[in-house]
Amino acid sequence: GAVVSQHPSRVICKSGTSVKIECRSLDFQATTMFWYRQFPKQSLMLMATSNEGSKATYEQGVEKDKFLINHASLTLSTLTVTSAHPEDSSFYICSARRKNSNQPQHFGDGTRLSIL
Amino acid sequence: ILNVEQSPQSLHVQEGDSTNFTCSFPSSNFYALHWYRWETAKSPEALFVMTLNGDEKKKGRISATLNTKEGYSYLYIKGSQPEDSATYLCASYSGSARQLTFGSGTQLTVLP
Numbered sequence: 001g002a003v004v005s006q007h008p009s010r011v012i013c014k015s016g017t018s019v020k021i022e023c024r025s026l027d028f029q030a031t032t033m034f035w036y037r038q039f040p041k042q043s044l045m046l047m048a049t050s051n052e053g054s055k056a057t058y059e060q061g062v063e064k065d066k067f068l069i070n071h072a073s074l075t076l077s078t079l080t081v082t083s084a085h086p087e088d089s090s091f092y093i094c095s096a097r098r099k100n101s102n103q104p105q106h107f108g109d110g111t112r113l114s115i116l
Numbered sequence: 117i118l119n120v121e122q123s124p125q126s127l128h129v130q131e132g133d134s135t136n137f138t139c140s141f142p143s144s145n146f147y148a149l150h151w152y153r154w155e156t157a158k159s160p161e162a163l164f165v166m167t168l169n170g171d172e173k174k175k176g177r178i179s180a181t182l183n184t185k186e187g188y189s190y191l192y193i194k195g196s197q198p199e200d201s202a203t204y205l206c207a208s209y210s211g212s213a214r215q216l217t218f219g220s221g222t223q224l225t226v227l228p
Binding site for chain 2: 004006034036041042043044045046049093095102103104105106107108109110
């Protein structure tokens with residue numbers, strides 16, 4: 001069964017709306033979670049690394065004020081797309097890792113975000 | 117190689133055929149190479165995590181090899197079945213990247 005739960009799976013909303021996406025590790029404590037974005041026919045692009053109890057580490061070119069990440073517990077990280085615009089429409093997917101980078105990442109099912 | 121590259125981008129094979137595809141990655145500062153299978157409407161599922169040069173891993177009809185000196189990994193599927201149809205992603209911790217860097221994937225379709 002799934003070890004990482006992500007919801008909602010799909011969001012359609014008007015421009016200017018803020019959208020929150022949740023990522024939960026179900027059966028293990030994840031001190032580190034990752035948020036990716038994927039455009040059609042492209043690879044998963046890491047947006048930020050979410051660290052429990054501390055600030056997220058954002059990749060170059062990702063606006064931290066636009067994509068707010070909160071990792072308040074060992075099982076939950078949230079990504080909020082603030083004041084979303086059509087160009088933010090994309091597929092967002094989270095993953096969690098059990099221990100170190102030799103362990104595989106466990107992914108959520110992803111969220112398809114469409115901004116009208 | 118500066119990025120993770122996968123080839124081919126897509127392929128169609130007949131049921132029963134064996135197939136393979138390639139992942140190229142930066143060979144410098146290599147740490148680990150991951151393979152994932154991503155079926156439509158599901159989440160990516162980890163297949164292998166490989167760290168040692170020359171390593172070969174196997175899971176049922178799927179196997180993978182790793183060459184860290186030249187920066188490539190092959191994924192093999194023996195006797196492809198329709199349920200093998202998926203996008204196969206590789207990702208590496210190597211080069212200048214601080215985190216896992218994904219390729220664009222190889223989309224496999226196995227025709228019955």
